[in-house]
Amino acid sequence: MTPINPILRGFNPDPSIVRVGEDYYIATSTFEWYPGVQIHHSRDLVNWTLVARPLNRAGQLDMRGNPDGCGVWAPDLSYKDGRFHLIFTDVKRYGRTTVDGAKGASLRDFHNYWVSCDRIDGEWTDAVHLNSSGFDPALFHDDDGRSWLLNMLWDHRPDRKRFAGIVIQQMDLSSGRLLGERRLIFAGTELGFTEGPHLYKRDGWYHLLVAEGGTERGHAVVMARARTLFGPYEVHPDGPVLTARHDPAALLQRTGHGDLIETPEGETWMAYLCGRPLPGSDRCVLGRETAIRRMRWDADGWLRCAEPEADVGAFAPVDECDRFDGPILPPAFQWLRTPEPDRLFSLTERPGHLRLYGRDTIGSHFEQALVARRPTAFRYDATTLVAFEPEHFQQAAGLVCYYNSTKYHYLHITAGDEGQKLIQLLSVLPTGEGQSLITPPLAAPAGPVELRASVDHETLRFAFRAEGAEDWHWLPGTCDASLLSDEATLAGLPNFTGTFVGMACQDMAGTGHPADFRYFRYREE
DSSP states (O other): OOOOBOSBOSSOOSOEEEEETTEEEEEEOOBTEESBOEEEEESSSSOOEEEEOOBOSTTTOOOTTOOTTOEEEEEEEEEETTEEEEEEEEEEEOOSOOSTTOSSOOOOEEEEEEEEESSTTSOOOOOEEEEOSOSOOEEEEOTTSOEEEEEEEEOOSTTSOSEEEEEEEEEOTTTOOEEEEEEEEEOOOTTOOOEEEEEEEETTEEEEEEEESOSSTTOEEEEEEESSTTOOOEEOTTSOSEEOTTOTTOSSEEEEEEEEEEOTTSOEEEEEEEEOOOTTTOOOTTOEEEEEEEEEEOTTSOEEESSSSOOBOOOOOOEEEEOOOSSSOOTTOBEESOSOGGGTEESSSSTTSEEEEOBSOTTOSSOOEEEEEOOOSSEEEEEEEEEOOOSSTTEEEEEEEEEETTEEEEEEEEEOTTSOEEEEEEEEEOSTTOEEEEOOOEEOOSSOEEEEEEEETTEEEEEEEETTOSSOEEOSSOEEGGGSSSSSOOTTOOOOOOOEEEEEEEETTSSOOEEEEEEEEEEEO
16 A cells, blocks of 8 residues: 555654564654654554553653743654663743844753653653753664764854754663763755754665754755764755755645655655645645655665655545543543643543633643644534533633634633623734734523534634534634644744644633533544
């Protein structure tokens, strides 16, 4: 079978791929969503199943307070001596000076960690801090038994090249201790934004694969090679190995950040990130996804694409209804930042329901009760049934289409000044210096209420009805779904994730007033 791209739809960027026997695993970034890192498994490179989110406790990851777009960046998954090794960055500060050559200091905080486990779905070790010199760390296991840590080097100083190249340092796999001094082995090409390193050894050459050009439309996979580990590295004579930067008609845009794998039969494949723009607005509401491409090694020893373009095709539509009947959150769902989910939700407090405890505002970077899943298509419906009896205007619960704290559409139930139960739509938009719009309140039905979001490319509509009612009450007008994308942003902020749709609950009075959700149905059209 031939893989149909993207192989991991919806927000699944920065793939790192490894093969262990007949099994393939891909790790992808999760940014501020908890638990950290998604790992998918396949036997054929075509069909993939989520099998682990390994960073699931405070000893491994605590992102409370991390800004939007920070958290877990670019995990690297490898296998050596019977253990899986996962290296990742936890970004604590992004700042606002964001581009190569920008004036002023660009102060960011990147902490790189290592965890390991003998089973992909087992209990991974506590995180060991490695360094904080830059992001996108990766492990290279040389054939002499030594292991090496690579990462991009960040230069915060004014008027410097922010992406200062790729550094390498030996790592003791028994302890995580770094040995010797770090060495700069590759300064990058004229494309700039040199990041995402992966190193391989083949036929006596060290092959260095990096991402360059930034993670937007100029993104690219660049390759260089050297006879010795520390270089000097010569750049591929053809320029980028993989890119869509000069092909605006390509169905997969933003292609870059690749990693290589070899099949038991000797074929080479590259997993890489991509984005599928909406045909109207040209915005990637699904975020950065993962695709795969067959590669070949030519007689000159350089890697090239084996086919002129990736196979992009139609997918069987998803129709999933989670009824919250068990004690564990269904695997499609995640929450934001905190390693203490018991403070946000319970699946046992009211059996058959997901109970969300009202916490911080929906814009909080610390503790908000928001449980959501990734959309994977441009047309979908999401519905939920919520039992919620707010006591005053500081309590709210409902259905949200969410990108981050600066852009979301939130249909919620709240209370008026006289205690009456109301429904309103709050839209926080990345337009101008930021904008918030709220619709006039409507009387909410008594008892549990069904809420619905219907997305058709750029258009988003909301509706509600009483439990058991036949007809939906559609809110007048439509929302711009394309604003929930990487491309729509307030100036200077990071935008690397994707849209989620899910359930939320707030209690800004601090009393933890709960909302009970009976089911969540996600259906693609």
